[in-house]
Amino acid sequence: MLTAARPSWDCVACGQTWPCDPAREELRSDMDLVELAIYMWDRLDEAVSDLSPNPPAELFERFLKWTR
Template sequence: MATDHIPDRPSWRCRSCGNPWPCAPARHHLAARLDKAALATHMWAQLDDAFGDQPTGPPAEMFDRFIRWTH
């Protein structure tokens, strides 16, 4: 079930499949329930939290992982 694909903080890996979150099932679930503006806003908040947990994460990779796929 896609709702099981949630981030495990502070690692930001999916609790269900272990892939970097948002994993493919999480992305599909989020895109299906939120319009594009709400999705981008939600994922920006998630990116902000992830940077708080992993401040040394590569910014470009984190942006691609959390934001780029929403467009």
């Protein structure tokens, strides 16, 4: 599974910001849309605490927008 390295939230496989394109494809094929949204909400929550006190404003878009 293509996961994120914490606390940087870069992909462990390719080093791009997670979820990279292959990670998104993998997640989409592993889960239905509801499961995926819940999973990504949880990851977003973790990322916000890892990247605090200044989490990037685009995190919501990065983690959730592509799931819809």
